[in-house]
Amino acid sequence: MLARLLKHCLTQQRTYSLLHHKMKILDMEKFGGEVTIGATVATGFEFTAVDEITKKLDVVDYDITQGKVFFTATSECFAKIHQLRSVDKLFLVVKRYENYVYDVTKEVELERIGSVAFELPWEQVEKYWSENRPFCIKMNKFQKHKLRERKKKRRQLNLGGCGGEDKEDSDLEVWEKSMDVNFRVTCNRVGKKQSVTSPEAEYKFGGYVQDATGWNVNLSCYNLEVLLEIGVDSLMVALSLTPFSLHHRNIEYFGRTTLRSTIAYNMLMLCKLKVGEVVVDPMCGTGSIPLEGAMEWKGCLHVGGDNSGAAMERVFGNVGVNNGGLGVNGGKGDNLGGTEEKSDFEVNDDTRDNSGVNEGENGNLGVNNEKKSKLKYPVEVVRWDATRLPWRDSTVDVCVTDLPFGKRMGSQHDNRVLYPRFLHELARVSKVGVSRACLLTYDRRSALNSFSKLHKLWSLKRTVNVNIGGLRAAVYLLGRTKHEFVIGEDFNLEEKKKKVQKNGTKNKKISEKFEKLDI
Template structure:
């Protein structure tokens, strides 16, 4: 039975890397080719990631229907630039993409189609990019452990797949790593990394594994079955050896309803771990921190405050990427402050070892976040991860904590220009606390994200010109006509 979907050219297997034609990739001259690179990003921040791609690489990125992914073209002479992106978790080169893959009705026919698809895909350019990518990587030790998938849920999603692995030293090229996907909540989600039957052991045979991420409630098969059958066909076609832990190549099979994308991973481990060496119970992903920072657009000489810093993920990301601002990281927990200090020292040592300037524009303090030792109206931006009442704090305490800390944040922020970017899953409590601020904060924008499987909001607030001690009537009168109309419209709705 022939595979369904778009037609691709067939190939014959070779002992090492295959040769084939790629209808989606153009040879632009010499050894320079153009390929499509996919990236998994924090859900809700797809547009932020697309903006960064346009800014740093100069190409337009396409946002996938499957939330948490973007795709963009890249020439191989600029491949190193994709590793400089700060908003992406994982990178992979696209082998083939089917926007409307027609699955057979029966499970048996569908799995046969997937088996036959493996030999019809245009692998050549993707594998050349994988080989080139290895020259950009430092060789490190083998991946350790089987590492189950850690899904990155989105605002409407369950976990799908994210394979977290240590870096691996390859016999001929450096490794690739995890693939992630975010899927809709109404869709049945099923993820697996399947070890298929091993080929006859050979000294120089490339090792691989297939990671399948599936989202959709109309599939007759599971991701485990898809990975098993597709992986078996890949193994037979290339004569590679399957290995779940010490693999050289990770083939990604991403299925979202009728959209099917086959790719080869380019990252050894998720880029969101780049800054943190000492983790806490609620450490934010560095990629999510970057998205939050871009929301508030830090300017040179801005004073940026994180009053509940945890492990310091937000101020660390800011101090590295937006280093013309100054960051103050504080927490009421001494263990959190110690973790932040250790993470700062880790980054400083790493920079010093590379011969870079080791200093960072960041300082740490232990304090009571409802009574900050900071001068009134002296902070330009406040950005923090507020306690959800799950792993940290409690929902009951949040009803007292949120109003108190929002009022203190308003005190230290510059009236009229101060901004705050606040992350919380306790949306009801947060909305009530904002309404009790007497007009000190105005909500500008909300980005819905998933954090550890929880549907959370990233709120961009602006500090109004209201002063402490004013009545709500005084605040209303102090507003301009546009702000008054917005307030009236809100109350009417």
């Protein structure tokens, strides 16, 4: 059974890798015409990003490379482009050189790359930057903190110290309001066969860009970023449309293993949610998955739970901040679920009651009706044990969760016990023949062993190999089979039978050997 599952995973991954739609990447020619927009995506989720782009932007031509999606659009689409939820960063292609041959001499190649700056339409680039500027001025708390840290490090390197916080805050205000160009060049090199390195290319190309445009250089507090990509056989210059990655958009209170909002959205996309469905994240952590679901699929009920008190506090903080402060003790998100004051969300005890989910006085999942009506993105939050869920049988439509990898959280030894117990309990609360489960994990062996044990209750529909912070993880889409859940059924029964048969065969062979030796 396990071998069949592994073969299924490899076959599906090979099939999806062939579904690439080729398009011609357009260079920037004149302002207002069609241009090529690029988007970076978590490796493995390119096809879900294409699904969102084609639906929201009515795009026909697109191209997929590893970790990137290219499509054609105009400046009028910038507002819609910034509303995409499956992509991390956006950029506008200025010029792309295909079949580019790099010179073996470093000095010659640096001059060639630098001379490219005088061939590019920088006036058009500045016009597109001005059109895009209103959509990326507003920063959340996390992004402002990152910008302060960046400036602080730069001052420490250059001056041996750093300015006060008041000076940093005034710089942020200038950054948000100023329309003067302060730029930097960021280079990304693919492979190591080129004769130049990324820092060398950044330095040389940035100097030539300043000579060609007269823009100010600011490496820490910049508002225009020029991207230079040194590929294996290509060279690309692009304009960044997002100063910060979009995967930080909902989360301000981070945990040890916070899931990116973009990955959470892509996982929800795989499940093809329908209006009226109950979507549950039994191990929600900081609440990335239920928050993304509540923002995009408002017709569904989104419930998140965890067995950690610290995780519950972070969920309250993130839900509260995204709802304008409502839901976190009536504050603005600074007080993370303290116990002294009454919270809009009530954390239920870690108990299991087969009669249904622990309900408050108003019949809600831990949220007062009065406060719930005010929430822009309502998320139900309950504290529970994922192996003893407080749900009635056959009540959950979809489960989307990020399982413990066994790295920073838990261990692979614990996963061998946790995964099958969780899936067994999830089969009880899921609707027979209808429910879906989308699970992200790095511990593939424990996951596949669990699927093998519970093949009567769950069938593997799809496997997506993804890159999570450099780890080769996998997303498994499971479907609930029509096999009825039986209370007290031992899901390890078949495995135990195999072990007994194996031990019986082994003991028989040992006995035969002893008989031959007349012992």
